Amino acid sequence: MACQHYYELISQRLDGELTWEEEQELESHLADCPSCRALAEQLSGLHEDFSALEEIPAPEGFVQGVMDRIRMEETKKVIPLFRRPQFKAAAGLAACLVLCAGLYGVGQLNLPVQNGTVQSASAAMENQPEDTLPQYKASQAPADSDPEVEDVPEVSGYSFASGETAVGESAQAEQLTPRIYGSDAPSQVRSEGKNALTEENEPEGETQSTQPPNDALDSQTPQGDQQDALAGEGQDDPESTVGVTDAAIGEEGEARSFQNEQYLSVTYGATPQAPSAVILGSVQSLTDYLAAFPEDDLTAVAEGYGAAYFESGRLLAVLVETGSGSNSFTLAEDGLDAEQVVLEENRPQEGTCDMAAWLIVAEVGTEFSEGETLEVSVVTP
Amino acid sequence: MSDRDLVARARAGDQEAFARLVEENQNKVYSLALRLVGDREEAADLAQEAFLKAWQGLKSFQGDSSFATWIYRLTTNVCIDYLRRQKRRQGVESAISLDDEDSGWAEPADWDQDPQRKLEQSERGRALARAMEQLPDHQRRALVLRELSGLSYQEIAQAMSLDLGTVKSRIARARLALRKILLSDGNFSGAAPSNPTNEKKRR
Numbered sequence: 001m002a003c004q005h006y007y008e009l010i011s012q013r014l015d016g017e018l019t020w021e022e023e024q025e026l027e028s029h030l031a032d033c034p035s036c037r038a039l040a041e042q043l044s045g046l047h048e049d050f051s052a053l054e055e056i057p058a059p060e061g062f063v064q065g066v067m068d069r070i071r072m073e074e075t076k077k078v079i080p081l082f083r084r085p086q087f088k089a090a091a092g093l094a095a096c097l098v099l100c101a102g103l104y105g106v107g108q109l110n111l112p113v114q115n116g117t118v119q120s121a122s123a124a125m126e127n128q129p130e131d132t133l134p135q136y137k138a139s140q141a142p143a144d145s146d147p148e149v150e151d152v153p154e155v156s157g158y159s160f161a162s163g164e165t166a167v168g169e170s171a172q173a174e175q176l177t178p179r180i181y182g183s184d185a186p187s188q189v190r191s192e193g194k195n196a197l198t199e200e201n202e203p204e205g206e207t208q209s210t211q212p213p214n215d216a217l218d219s220q221t222p223q224g225d226q227q228d229a230l231a232g233e234g235q236d237d238p239e240s241t242v243g244v245t246d247a248a249i250g251e252e253g254e255a256r257s258f259q260n261e262q263y264l265s266v267t268y269g270a271t272p273q274a275p276s277a278v279i280l281g282s283v284q285s286l287t288d289y290l291a292a293f294p295e296d297d298l299t300a301v302a303e304g305y306g307a308a309y310f311e312s313g314r315l316l317a318v319l320v321e322t323g324s325g326s327n328s329f330t331l332a333e334d335g336l337d338a339e340q341v342v343l344e345e346n347r348p349q350e351g352t353c354d355m356a357a358w359l360i361v362a363e364v365g366t367e368f369s370e371g372e373t374l375e376v377s378v379v380t381p
Numbered sequence: 382m383s384d385r386d387l388v389a390r391a392r393a394g395d396q397e398a399f400a401r402l403v404e405e406n407q408n409k410v411y412s413l414a415l416r417l418v419g420d421r422e423e424a425a426d427l428a429q430e431a432f433l434k435a436w437q438g439l440k441s442f443q444g445d446s447s448f449a450t451w452i453y454r455l456t457t458n459v460c461i462d463y464l465r466r467q468k469r470r471q472g473v474e475s476a477i478s479l480d481d482e483d484s485g486w487a488e489p490a491d492w493d494q495d496p497q498r499k500l501e502q503s504e505r506g507r508a509l510a511r512a513m514e515q516l517p518d519h520q521r522r523a524l525v526l527r528e529l530s531g532l533s534y535q536e537i538a539q540a541m542s543l544d545l546g547t548v549k550s551r552i553a554r555a556r557l558a559l560r561k562i563l564l565s566d567g568n569f570s571g572a573a574p575s576n577p578t579n580e581k582k583r584r
Contacts, residue, residue, distance in 0.1 A: 007557060008553040011553035011556050012552075017534050039560075046563070049509045053412075053509050053528075055409055056510070057408050057411070058410070058425065059411070062425065062428070062429070063403045066400075066403045066432040066433065069429055069430075070433060070436050071396075073437070
């Protein structure tokens with residue numbers, strides 16, 4: 001019994017973690033106690049054996065897996081570029097210029113075509129057959145921020161005519177409304193981003209076929225998730241977010257009220273489900289929902305809403321990711337209806353480029369039911 | 382090519398050179414991760430993450446220590462982060478089950494059966510590796526942080542959110558348990574009982 005006290009000291013001595021007093025105490029005990037002496041020797045041998053501790057071979061393909069991840073990371077540095085506020089702002093600006101040019105063009109339509117206008121068109125455009133010209137210009141316009149007036153007649157035709165424009169045969173063009181014109185530019189840019197992304201990810205695809213074990217590992221990592229989330233987002237972009245957003249505001253559905261919003265920063269990467277909005281109607285579903293954020297302290301939310309609250313109210317939980325930690329989101333006033341929730345994204349002039357994720361929780365009424373999901377739209381005021 | 386050269390090349394962006402460093406250190410790093418987290422898949426993932434961090438941090442690696450030491454440290458940190466996350470995820474419930482401090486000391490029996498035969502170093506290393514696998518996770522983890530990662534008791538306490546007393550006793554228990562396992566396997570090589578004075582000088 002008395003000896004047990006010394007086992008710990010014997011162990012501590014091996015690690016050089018004894019005080020001088022403890023050392024003295026142990027020494028004097030060891031002098032009197034052969035069994036503790038024997039133990040001390042055995043443990044010391046054990047301690048020394050650690051230098052010879054056999055290594056466990058890393059799984060096959062380990063090195064390749066590391067190198068794949070390195071390449072993936074290097075790629076990832078490129079992707080967020082398209083999500084950076086500066087980039088989006090530039091794209092938006094380009095779109096505005098085109099829109100202005102278009103409006104200007106409308107004003108000019110009734111005037112005879114000026115010589116200068118036609119001649120300033122680029123040689124490439126002159127060589128285009130008539131019918132493909134508008135489409136070509138539509139995709140070029142945002143990228144060439146050259147504010148020349150050359151596009152005017154075509155652009156205005158493209159954007160303001162409905163149905164029978166030069167590009168009327170494409171389904172996309174039929175959906176276009178004047179409003180969307182401004183948002184077409186970013187989505188153009190985004191699809192370029194998507195292409196870049198697809199290409200860059202090709203090595204990863206190869207890995208999947210040749211190195212299944214590593215890749216399985218990769219996809220479990222937060223990085224893997226982020227990557228997937230990014231890829232997924234890139235692919236969804238053209239038909240979701242921007243294009244749909246603007247048109248939807250205030251048009252369909254009656255605005256529903258919400259209150260006591262809470263804006264919570266959550267760990268980026270734990271949010272492959274973003275953007276999403278779901279109605280929580282019970283303590284259980286709130287708990288389950290918050291469990292997806294083990295990294296974050298969300299106890300204020302968890303404790304704020306008990307069974308009593310859910311008897312007469314629901315919670316709206318919105319999750320969004322942003323390319324910059326300095327961007328913030330606000331639930332747009334009148335931005336909530338039965339189908340969707342609109343967020344305003346505020347971007348400071350100087351943004352950081354770190355990824356961030358936000359969880360927004362707001363109280364809503366019982367006209368929403370548990371588990372309902374809403375479309376999330378993000379607008380930039 | 383020496384590690385130093387490889388590091389210099391890798392720092393300049395040479396992925397091939399870095400791949401060599403990974404190859405040379407993979408087993409060491411993977412072993413450490415596996416012994417800390419106790420799950421092969423997680424260990425491989427975390428070990429890869431550590432190398433990824435090394436690649437990203439090469440610029441800040443001064444070369445004061447060897448690459449091996451540095452990557453070992455990175456691995457330890459990556460694993461500690463993982464264990465903390467895991468602990469938080471599992472919540473209070475397992476925080477309790479992680480601590481079995483009241484389960485009492487394993488009585489170090491069989492003094493006299495201590496086998497004298499000295500195994501070759503590699504055999505001892507193998508026996509120890511096998512015995513390690515039989516340790517309860519929390520004991521193995523604490524001991525690995527001490528013996529392999531070289532953390533002080535204070536650092537371990539901080540890393541694992543334990544108090545110092547728990548760290549002391551956990552490491553001691555781990556050693557006693559290892560000893561017991563090795564004894565029962567007939568693999569205990571211990572120090573020869575003939576040089577006790579040597580032991581006393583050890584700090």
